[in-house]
Amino acid sequence: MDVTLALKTIADETRMKILTLLLQRNYCVRALARKLNLTEATISQHLKILREAGLLTGEKKGYFMHYDVKREILHELAASIEKLASIEREACTPEYGGCQHKESGNCHVKGECSSEIRKFCHGKEAGGNGGSKHEHCRCHKS
Incomplete structure (x- = not known):
């Protein structure tokens, strides 16, 4: 089928x-x-x-x-x-996410992303604080 x-x-x-x-x-x-x-x-x-x-x-x-x-x-x-x-969501990481941005190394570490990185990695809707839509990403967990 x-x-x-x-x-x-x-x-x-x-x-x-x-x-x-x-x-x-x-x-x-x-x-x-x-x-x-x-x-x-x-x-x-x-x-x-x-x-x-x-x-x-x-x-x-x-x-x-x-x-x-x-x-x-x-x-x-x-x-x-x-x-x-049933596909499980994995945390986004530079090695699997294909980040090409100059700050991608900083995006996926524990702590807060800059607003530029959030917009680049997570889209414009991520706005200033990353939004709850992107909590799967390690960069939004403290």
Whole structure:
């Protein structure tokens, strides 16, 4: 499964609504179009994208194709996001952070950074005191 493709696919509001409906029961294009108040052509295009991302299967019932969600793919996607969320933050250090500034040696030592270093290393939003957003950095711990 391509995680990026799956996330891009479900990022669309209409496709997310389609997935939600299909998780509740199987629908054909016509039924989805009626439920969502969209044209059948629009629904078909969204279903095509969802199928190409590997999120749907289709089963022919009479003249109509009924769609279902591949739940195992959603579980894999959820596991990928959980794995991403569990990555531990490390303290920033010059040897790993790629600091190129003339004062980078001073930035990552115990104590307070100058406002110039805070802005360089931590962005403009760090302002004058470093801000609580950057407490992971050793330079903000005394």
